[in-house]
Amino acid sequence: MKNSRPVVGILVGGGPAPGINSVISAVTIRSILGGCDVVGIIDGFKWLMEGNTSHVRPLSIEEVGRIHFRGGSYLGTSRANPTKKAESLGHVLSALSKLGITRLVTIGGDDTAFSSLKLEEQAAGHVQIVHVPKTIDNDLDLPAGIPTFGFQTARHVAVEIVKNLMVDAHTTARWYFAVTMGRKAGHLALGIGKAAGATLTVIPEEFTERPVRLQRLVDLVIGTMIKRLSGGRSDGVVVLAEGLIEMLDPQDLGGLDHVERDEHGHLRLADVDIGDVLRREVAKGMKALGLATTIVAKNVGYELRCADPIPFDMEYTRDLGYCAAQFLLDGGTAAMVSIQDERFTPIPFKQMLDSVSGRAKVRMVDITAQSYQIACQYMIRLSDKDLKDPVTLGCYASLAGLSPEVFQHRFQPVV
Numbered sequence: 001m002k003n004s005r006p007v008v009g010i011l012v013g014g015g016p017a018p019g020i021n022s023v024i025s026a027v028t029i030r031s032i033l034g035g036c037d038v039v040g041i042i043d044g045f046k047w048l049m050e051g052n053t054s055h056v057r058p059l060s061i062e063e064v065g066r067i068h069f070r071g072g073s074y075l076g077t078s079r080a081n082p083t084k085k086a087e088s089l090g091h092v093l094s095a096l097s098k099l100g101i102t103r104l105v106t107i108g109g110d111d112t113a114f115s116s117l118k119l120e121e122q123a124a125g126h127v128q129i130v131h132v133p134k135t136i137d138n139d140l141d142l143p144a145g146i147p148t149f150g151f152q153t154a155r156h157v158a159v160e161i162v163k164n165l166m167v168d169a170h171t172t173a174r175w176y177f178a179v180t181m182g183r184k185a186g187h188l189a190l191g192i193g194k195a196a197g198a199t200l201t202v203i204p205e206e207f208t209e210r211p212v213r214l215q216r217l218v219d220l221v222i223g224t225m226i227k228r229l230s231g232g233r234s235d236g237v238v239v240l241a242e243g244l245i246e247m248l249d250p251q252d253l254g255g256l257d258h259v260e261r262d263e264h265g266h267l268r269l270a271d272v273d274i275g276d277v278l279r280r281e282v283a284k285g286m287k288a289l290g291l292a293t294t295i296v297a298k299n300v301g302y303e304l305r306c307a308d309p310i311p312f313d314m315e316y317t318r319d320l321g322y323c324a325a326q327f328l329l330d331g332g333t334a335a336m337v338s339i340q341d342e343r344f345t346p347i348p349f350k351q352m353l354d355s356v357s358g359r360a361k362v363r364m365v366d367i368t369a370q371s372y373q374i375a376c377q378y379m380i381r382l383s384d385k386d387l388k389d390p391v392t393l394g395c396y397a398s399l400a401g402l403s404p405e406v407f408q409h410r411f412q413p414v415v
Contacts, residue, residue: 008328009101010059011041011048012077013112017134017150018309019317020107022068024075026321027105028059034329039099044108045115046080051091053098068314071306081111083118093123103128103328105321109135109148110360113336117349117360120334128333130324131349132317136304138187141352141361142338144369149320153313154181154304155191161300162196162237169235174294175225177282179275181301182241185364189241192300194375199236200224201379204243205365214252217244218281220414223382225286225293226396234293236380242301245274253277275299289400384415 008031010024028038041048042055057075067074082088096104104127106116113131120129133140136154138147158180165176178198180189186203193201202220221238228236245253253272275297286293309317316339323344324337335346354361365372386392387408397407 006036006102007100008036008038008103008105008325009041009056009096009099010038010075010105011044011107012073012075012134013044013106013108013115014077014079014135015109016071016073016077016305017136017148018071018153018305018307019149019313020073020077020134021064021070022309022314022317023105023107023132023134023149023321023324024059024073025064025066025068026318027325028064029061030322030325031103031329032061034325036103036329039101040075043076044078044080044112045082045088045092046078048092048095049080049082049088051095053095056099068318069308071308077108079111081115083115089119089122092119093127096127101127105130105132105324105328107132107134109133109137110140110362113140113349113352114360117334117352120349125333128328128331130327130332130346131336132320132324133336133338136188137182137185138191139182139185139362139364140336141363142347143340144366146338146340147316149313149317150305150309151188151191152316153307153310154188155195156310157304157307158188158192158300159196161303162192162198162239165298166196166198166237169237170233172294173234174296175235176237177221177240177275177279177295177297178237179240179242179273179297179299179301181304183243183246184362186241186243187363187365189239190365190372190375193239194371194378196237196239197378198239199228199380201239201375202244203241203365204247205367207247210247211249212247214248214277214281216413217248217278218285219411220381221278221282222285222289223411223414224380225282226289226291226399227382227386228380229291229399230395240274240278242274245272245277248274273297273299289402291400382411382415387412387415 031038038059040057040059047055082092116131133148135148136150138151140148182188279295279297283295320337334349338345352360393404397404
């Protein structure tokens with residue numbers, strides 16, 4: 001006898017983020033109480049793209065009732081991209097039909113959101129689809145001040161790590177270059193650096209011209225180190241967004257043709273260590289100025305993604321999951337879930353697209369905002385005022401073994 005209850009499918013795409021299990025749990029509970037059956041789809045779109053329907057599991061309230069405390073993804077995840085080939089989307093729809101799934105909740109970042117949009121278009125009304133925005137990068141196109149889930153937990157865990165690095169740096173008189181995730185936008189790096197009070201935080205958004213020469217980034221950091229040294233400190237922590245690697249001139253990095261790309265065409269940033277590149281070049285630059293220093297590059301990335309969610313993300317993701325399930329129960333489709341002014345606000349898929357690229361919009365750090373300007377005030381950076389004050393300029397130039405004129409000419413581009 002054919003099942004008369006609607007079937008809701010849940011899948012997770014992209015990298016892990018704290019709170020995924022909380023969404024899965026909330027969607028499952030609300031959907032079942034609303035008269036639906038729920039099926040968890042394993043490994044995102046990976047198997048569905050092949051028309052494979054065997055990698056699924058029925059979900060029950062008893063099974064998911066307490067998974068919201070845990071990091072990781074109960075259903076796994078993958079970066080499989082069904083939009084690369086038209087037949088892949090067809091296979092996904094065929095597999096969903098075989099499974100009896102007429103309502104689908106996708107959990108992911110901008111790439112998964114784009115896949116969901118294209119799938120909904122091709123489904124032509126046969127499958128209701130709602131997307132729950134997930135990324136520790138905080139770069140989905142939500143209104144200002146509204147985080148993507150997982151961001152606050154990732155920042156919380158990373159601040160504890162950076163705090164410990166700051167103590168170690170002071171204790172051992174060394175510098176740490178902490179590289180954080182953030183492919184396109186610097187929200188996570190800035191959030192970590194600002195909360196921890198890092199010596200310097202560098203994000204892609206502060207560079208308006210592309211590509212950026214590596215020497216400019218090197219001089220920005222060296223300028224900070226000299227200014228710090230003038231105050232009697234030979235230690236510090238610099239927080240760097242990993243996306244800086246994508247804006248640098250590839251020729252300064254020996255080209256990037258050898259670096260592997262993922263299913264969505266993005267550079268695998270783990271294969272290009274911006275922290276180590278900068279460590280080598282800054283150490284070389286400091287040595288050339290007669291300033292010996294110890295620098296350690298530290299990636300703060302994968303240990304954040306599967307952390308147990310903090311209460312903020314547990315509550316936030318349960319709300320998002322509930323709203324996603326309710327949206328489907330009410331007949332909604334083709335939208336991303338958001339909560340604005342404490343109310344559920346669906347964002348239609350079509351509003352998520354960038355008119356130029358045709359891809360999902362990316363929210364960048366607004367460097368004109370007061371929050372960014374305040375962050376900069378607490379960083380140690382060379383300023384225009386420093387270079388215009390003869391006494392200060394003379395002090396910095398003397399430390400670097402340069403004339404004031406040469407120092408000013410070299411470092412003026414980074415202030």
